[in-house]
Amino acid sequence: MVIEADRRVPNQRLKREREIRGWSQRDLATLVDSTLYTVSRWERGLSVPHLSTLGKLCKLFEKSPRELGFTREDRAGGGQPASSVPSQPRLYDPAIPKSQVGGKGLVGRTELFTDFKRRLCSGKNVAFSALNGLPGVGKTTVAVELARDREVLDYFRDGVLWACLGIQPDIVGLLGRWGTLLGLASHEMAALTSVEAWAKTINAVIGTKRMLLVIDDAWSIEDALAFQVGGVHCAHIVTTRFPEIALQFAYDGSNVVHELNEEDGIALLQRLAPQVVAREPGKMRSLVQSVGGLPLAITLAGKYL
Ligand SMILES: Nc1ncnc2c1ncn2[C@@H]1O[C@H](COP(=O)(O)OP(=O)(O)OP(=O)(O)O)[C@@H](O)[C@H]1O
Ligand SMILES: [Mg+2]
Structure with missing residues (x-):
C-alpha cells in the first residue's frame, strides 16, 4: 500500500470528501477516534494517518487510500475538479449499510418501492412510515435502497441519518452520533442528560432542514419514538418485525413487506x-x-x- 507524506501539498481529496458530507474537521475526528489537530494536519498535507486509522477512514468514506488522497500523485493534482463531484446530500450518514443487492436492484419489490418513494417525496403526510414483516423478509434491504436512491437523496437534500436499534439499543449513544453528524459541539452534547433533552436539541439543530431519518430494527415502540426527532420537513422510516410497533409509529403509513412469491x-x-x-x-x-x-x-x- 502506498502511503506517502508530502509535506507541502494539501490533501484536497480528503477535504472535499469530508465537506460534501457536511462534516467539520471535528466531526471527522470524532468519527475515526482522532483529534481535530490531527485531521487538520492530514488535510494540510503535514502528516498521514496510521494504518489502523487509515482503515477507519476508508471504511467511513467507502473509498480507497488513493481516493482519499493518501498518495503523492493524487494530492498534487488535487483530484477531480469540484464540478465533477456527483451531487450528494449535505449530510450522508456513514452508518447507512452498503446495498445488499449491488447494482442489480431489489427482487419483487417494484410496487412497494415505487409507492413508498412517491409518498416519501410527495411532501405530503409522510412524516412517519414503517416497513414491517418477518425476520429476513427484506425490510432493511428496502430501507437501504430508499436511503441510497438518487431521487430520494435529491428530495431530502439536507441529508439522511440512520440508526440501527436492535433489542437493546444505546439510545443516547445513537442520538449522540446523530448530534455529532449534525455538528453539535462536544460541550453542548455533554450537557444533555436525558432522551428528552437530546430530542429538543436535535429538533432545534435540524429546524427546517429536509432530512430522511431511518430507524432500523425497532423492538419497542419507546425505542422507536426516541428517534422521532427533527422538524416539519423530515420524514422517518422505521423497520420492525412487530406489527404493533409499525402501526403505533406510522398510523396509516405502515407497509407490510411480504415474502417473495x-x-x-x-x-x-x-x-x-x-x-x-x-x-x-x-x-x-x-x-x-x-x-x-x-x-x-x-x-x-x-x-x-
Ligand atoms: N428484495 C430483495 N431482493 C434481493 N435480495 C433481498 C431482498 N430482500 C432481502 N434480500 C436479501 O435477504 C437478506 C435479508 O434481508 P434483510 O436483512 O433486509 O431482512 P430484514 O427483514 O431486515 O430482517 P430482520 O428482521 O432480521 O432485520 C438481505 O441481506 C438480502 O441479501
Ligand atoms: Mg433488518
Missing part, C-alpha cells in the same frame, strides 16, 4: 446460482416453497448451491 423467489435464486436453476428448475421451485419465499433463506441457500 414463487416467481420472484426463483428470480433471486437465479441471481445467485443461475446454472443450478437452469438445470433443476423443479427442485429450485420446491426450495423456494420450502423456505416460504423468505429472501434471507433463499439468499443463504443460493450461496451454497
Whole structure:
C-alpha cells in the first residue's frame, strides 16, 4: 500500500470528501477516534494517518487510500475538479449499510418501492412510515435502497441519518452520533442528560432542514419514538418485525413487506446460482416453497448451491 507524506501539498481529496458530507474537521475526528489537530494536519498535507486509522477512514468514506488522497500523485493534482463531484446530500450518514443487492436492484419489490418513494417525496403526510414483516423478509434491504436512491437523496437534500436499534439499543449513544453528524459541539452534547433533552436539541439543530431519518430494527415502540426527532420537513422510516410497533409509529403509513412469491423467489435464486436453476428448475421451485419465499433463506441457500 502506498502511503506517502508530502509535506507541502494539501490533501484536497480528503477535504472535499469530508465537506460534501457536511462534516467539520471535528466531526471527522470524532468519527475515526482522532483529534481535530490531527485531521487538520492530514488535510494540510503535514502528516498521514496510521494504518489502523487509515482503515477507519476508508471504511467511513467507502473509498480507497488513493481516493482519499493518501498518495503523492493524487494530492498534487488535487483530484477531480469540484464540478465533477456527483451531487450528494449535505449530510450522508456513514452508518447507512452498503446495498445488499449491488447494482442489480431489489427482487419483487417494484410496487412497494415505487409507492413508498412517491409518498416519501410527495411532501405530503409522510412524516412517519414503517416497513414491517418477518425476520429476513427484506425490510432493511428496502430501507437501504430508499436511503441510497438518487431521487430520494435529491428530495431530502439536507441529508439522511440512520440508526440501527436492535433489542437493546444505546439510545443516547445513537442520538449522540446523530448530534455529532449534525455538528453539535462536544460541550453542548455533554450537557444533555436525558432522551428528552437530546430530542429538543436535535429538533432545534435540524429546524427546517429536509432530512430522511431511518430507524432500523425497532423492538419497542419507546425505542422507536426516541428517534422521532427533527422538524416539519423530515420524514422517518422505521423497520420492525412487530406489527404493533409499525402501526403505533406510522398510523396509516405502515407497509407490510411480504415474502417473495414463487416467481420472484426463483428470480433471486437465479441471481445467485443461475446454472443450478437452469438445470433443476423443479427442485429450485420446491426450495423456494420450502423456505416460504423468505429472501434471507433463499439468499443463504443460493450461496451454497
Ligand atoms: N428484495 C430483495 N431482493 C434481493 N435480495 C433481498 C431482498 N430482500 C432481502 N434480500 C436479501 O435477504 C437478506 C435479508 O434481508 P434483510 O436483512 O433486509 O431482512 P430484514 O427483514 O431486515 O430482517 P430482520 O428482521 O432480521 O432485520 C438481505 O441481506 C438480502 O441479501
Ligand atoms: Mg433488518
